[in-house]
Amino acid sequence: MASTSGQDRRQQIVQGAFEALQARGLPHLSYDAVAERAGLTRQLVRYHYPEPEALMLDLCDMMAGIYRDVLIATAGSQQGPARVDAFLDFYFDMLDGTLKPRDDRVYDAMMSLSAGSPAVRERLSGQYRLIGQVLSHEFGVQYPALDQKAAEELSWLFVCLMYGHWKMVASLGFDPSHRVISRRAMDRLIRSYCDDSEDFGPPIDVWSREPE
Incomplete structure (x- = not known):
């Protein structure tokens, strides 16, 4: 054996x-x-x-690895507009043939733990920041009309919208069909940023964090 x-x-x-x-x-x-x-x-x-915290940190890493592998196998194999669309569709569970992992209770638990654990908070924020940075790059490549500031702001809005959507649907029990609204809103946000180049104020360091 x-x-x-x-x-x-x-x-x-x-x-x-x-x-x-x-x-x-x-x-x-x-x-x-x-x-x-x-x-x-x-x-x-x-x-x-x-130490239970060490187990939770390894759990964070396991979940991040699942998403990384799926995105490499799906969005990573696409070119042009299909690449960004696959990225967004995956996170709203609208990608044909590939389900978003069913892990929302686990992420709820991680968020709760992050309130009292700087290590879990750092791990989670780093993972969400990485998603945002990858998507910011993809926005900049796919939509040349966007400057770096706009691409970064869109990446922040996407992560906030995606996370909030799943808390409403998976955690609070709203109908999963609301993903269509959230996904449609993301497309409208992208169009609005591409169509409106007005500067609304000083730049914000997107994905920065307050010191512990």
Whole structure:
């Protein structure tokens, strides 16, 4: 019988934490709940993750990796307008043949934890910032009429709109068809920025954060 490495065990535990959070949310998360989902003993989970925060950080990284792999396989293989469209469609769960991961309860839990954990807050903000920076670049390439400031502002608006949309739909139970409204709003925002070059004030350092 092949032995299981420590890294394999940790991945198994992280997957167990994901499933526990997605099934019952943060109030019911415990070493016992993670162990049950992972098919391991509570003692083994605690051996690999004596600090719960470390488990949550690895869970953040696992989820970011899932999105990265899907985007490389979908939007990353496209050219021209189809590339940006695939990126936006994926995050609003409108990409043909590729579902957005069902992970909204887990992200709700991560956001709750970030209020009291600078490490989780830093990890999450870095991941959202990366999404924004990638999309800002894509906006600039696809829409030459946009300057850097406009592309960065659109990337910020997209992330805010996308996150807010999923809190309303996945967390609060509004009909999933609202994704059509959110996706349509993103197209209108892009057009408005392309059509209106008026400067509305001093530039803002998009994706900057206040010091801890």
